[in-house]
Amino acid sequence: MTDEKVLVSRAKDGDTEAFAEIVSLYQKAVYNSALYIAKNREDAEDIAQEVFLKLWRTLGSYREDASLKTWVARLTKNCALDYIRDRNKKSTSSLTDEDDGGENDVADEDISSNPEKSFEREERIKAVRKAVENLPGPIRETLILREFHDMSYAEIASALGISEGTVKSRVSRGREQVKEFLKNGNFL
Amino acid sequence: MENKICERVADLLSEYIDGGLDAKDAEFVRAHIENCAECRKAYGELLALEKLFDEAAEEVPEGFLSSVMERVAKEKQIADRKKKHPFVFSRKVGGFAIAAAVMLTVVASPLITSVLKNNVGGETDMEYVSSPEMAADDYLAGDRASPAEKNDGLYNAEAEVSFDGVKDVVESVKEEPYYGVDFGKYYTANMSDGRVGRVLLEDRGNATLEIDGESGSYSYEIMGGEIVLSDENGKLNFYLSYGDSISFNQVDG
Numbered sequence: 250m251t252d253e254k255v256l257v258s259r260a261k262d263g264d265t266e267a268f269a270e271i272v273s274l275y276q277k278a279v280y281n282s283a284l285y286i287a288k289n290r291e292d293a294e295d296i297a298q299e300v301f302l303k304l305w306r307t308l309g310s311y312r313e314d315a316s317l318k319t320w321v322a323r324l325t326k327n328c329a330l331d332y333i334r335d336r337n338k339k340s341t342s343s344l345t346d347e348d349d350g351g352e353n354d355v356a357d358e359d360i361s362s363n364p365e366k367s368f369e370r371e372e373r374i375k376a377v378r379k380a381v382e383n384l385p386g387p388i389r390e391t392l393i394l395r396e397f398h399d400m401s402y403a404e405i406a407s408a409l410g411i412s413e414g415t416v417k418s419r420v421s422r423g424r425e426q427v428k429e430f431l432k433n434g435n436f437l
Numbered sequence: 438m439e440n441k442i443c444e445r446v447a448d449l450l451s452e453y454i455d456g457g458l459d460a461k462d463a464e465f466v467r468a469h470i471e472n473c474a475e476c477r478k479a480y481g482e483l484l485a486l487e488k489l490f491d492e493a494a495e496e497v498p499e500g501f502l503s504s505v506m507e508r509v510a511k512e513k514q515i516a517d518r519k520k521k522h523p524f525v526f527s528r529k530v531g532g533f534a535i536a537a538a539v540m541l542t543v544v545a546s547p548l549i550t551s552v553l554k555n556n557v558g559g560e561t562d563m564e565y566v567s568s569p570e571m572a573a574d575d576y577l578a579g580d581r582a583s584p585a586e587k588n589d590g591l592y593n594a595e596a597e598v599s600f601d602g603v604k605d606v607v608e609s610v611k612e613e614p615y616y617g618v619d620f621g622k623y624y625t626a627n628m629s630d631g632r633v634g635r636v637l638l639e640d641r642g643n644a645t646l647e648i649d650g651e652s653g654s655y656s657y658e659i660m661g662g663e664i665v666l667s668d669e670n671g672k673l674n675f676y677l678s679y680g681d682s683i684s685f686n687q688v689d690g
Contacts, residue, residue, distance in 0.1 A: 263513060269506050276505075280497045294498055301505045303662060305512065306616045310659035320661045327663075327676040327688070335680070370492070377493040395455070396490040402457055410674075410688070421451035428486050437485055 253317055261308050268308075272301050275321050278398040282322075285381055285393055286329040299328045322394055322408040373436050380430035384423055391416055392423035442469060446476050454483055587619060614638045614657075615664055617683055623647075625684040626675065636666070636675070636685050646673070663688060 253274070259267035276297065283296035303324050311320065381389060394405045395416075402420070406413045431437040446469050452458050453466045470477045586592070592613065614620065618638060626636040626646060634648030644657040644666050655666035655673075664685065666673045674688040 265506060265509055265513060268509060269502065272502055272505055276497045276501060277494060280501070281494050284495065290498065294501060297497070297501070298505055298508070302508055302512070305509050307659065307662040310662070323676075323688075324662050327686075330676075330686070331678050334678070373489060374493045377489050396487075397494060402452070402455070417452055417457075420455070421448070424451055424483060424486060428482055431486070431489070432482075437482060437489070 257308070257311060257317060260305075261311065268305060271304075271317070275318075275398075276301075279321065279325050281397040282325050282393050283329060283332075285378070285389065287332060288382065292332065296325075296328050296332050299331075300324045303328065316404055316407065318398060318400055319404050319408040322398055322400060322404075325398075326390065326408070373431075376431055376434050376436045377427070380427040381423075383430065384426055388419045388423040388426070391419035392427075395420050443473060443476055446470065446473070447479060450476075450480055450483055454480075454487065587613065592620065615659060615677065617679065618677070625682070627684055627686045629687040638664075 253271075256267045256271050260271060279300050280293055280297040283293040283300075284290070287293040287296055300321070304321065311317075381392065384392065391405060391409065394400045394408060395402075400408065402413050402416045405411075405416045405420075409416070428437060446466055449458060449462060449466050453463060458466065470480045615638075618624070620638060620640050623635040623637045626634045626648070628634060628648065632648055634646060636647075637645045638657060639645070642656050642658065644655045646653050646655060646666060653668065655668045657664055657666050659665070660674075663674045663676050666675070675685040676688055678684050678686055
């Protein structure tokens with residue numbers, strides 16, 4: 250794998266192939282983070298696209314001593330905040346209401362569209378998502394960075410502007426709460 | 438005593454599976470879970486949870502990468518067009534006649550986004566000036582500068598300058614401070630504590646933030662995709678929202 254710093258340097262010079270490699274490296278993490286905020290695939294895809302566009306636009310100001318992982322995480326968080334702010338402006342109902350007929354709702358995935366996946370596995374995955382969605386905001390965002398962005402505690406601390414001790418505490422509490430939720434539903 | 442040890446291990450388990458413990462603590466946890474059924478069970482549950490997180494991670498939708506790169510390619514096209522400099526003149530070559538031709542050409546076409554090389558004392562000096570005022574400051578008395586115009590994220594300013602008695606026109610090019618943001622314009626600033634103020638970015642990295650009727654001066658820089666305002670008291674990080682208008686939003690923490 251090409252060294253990340255080399256990719257960034259090439260992308261800064263306008264090399265779109267290098268940038269495409271960067272997108273490939275981070276797209277899954279960004280998309281899954283966005284899924285937990287948006288709770289539907291269409292909006293999650295929009296948020297994720299916006300993250301990478303912002304990354305492209307601001308690469309010129311990227312300092313090579315900074316962690317790209319951290320930068321991507323911050324962009325993801327900020328794009329997600331924009332999404333929530335826009336959604337709150339448009340809707341007077343609660344944050345959990347989605348009025349798109351449920352076609353894209355992650356929680357209501359049509360299992361028959363994935364015939365090869367077992368029903369039980371699908372239920373487990375839905376339960377994990379629900380458990381994470383139910384976490385308090387700061388714990389959820391910390392846990393998402395650990396589980397989907399595969400960031401170290403130090404990187405998460407840097408991305409969120411908190412101490413490593415707080416990161417450790419939030420990750421531990423988040424996992425415990427998800428574990429309890431899943432155990433109560435007999436998924437663990 | 439065992440309970441206290443189990444409590445300590447429970448506190449460390451999460452970091453243990455993340456590989457974040459030092460060797461001493463890692464060995465402490467490893468040795469304990471080997472001998473304690475309860476803690477071993479908790480460890481097993483955490484491992485199973487990690488596997489579930491992996492399972493729950495979705496692949497990106499088909500075509501995601503190509504959609505992103507399509508939009509990137511469009512933006513790159515626009516950016517590449519901005520950066521073309523079709524005209525480069527050497528002021529000293531040919532002396533006054535060339536300078537006069539330059540003046541006529543450039544003054545007649547004020548939207549040319551080229552940068553003029555100034556030969557002063559035989560050395561080529563390419564200079565970007567960030568505002569007409571700076572152009573006027575940096576050159577000899579008698580200079581005049583046109584107001585800066587913004588086109589496609591670039592600020593163009595012209596200044597008529599004099600070198601050794603020869604008049605010339607310098608055209609300056611400066612990029613906008615951040616995507617879509619104008620110099621010298623106030624934008625709404627939404628602070629993390631709920632207060633709303635306004636912020637202005639000036640050339641040369643200076644910024645003004647007004648909140649609750651008070652105004653503060655800062656230096657600003659772009660870091661990690663955010664605009665960071667700094668003064669002797671610390672830093673304020675903002676990210677930008679592009680809705681009906683651009684607003685600066687303070688990053689919490």
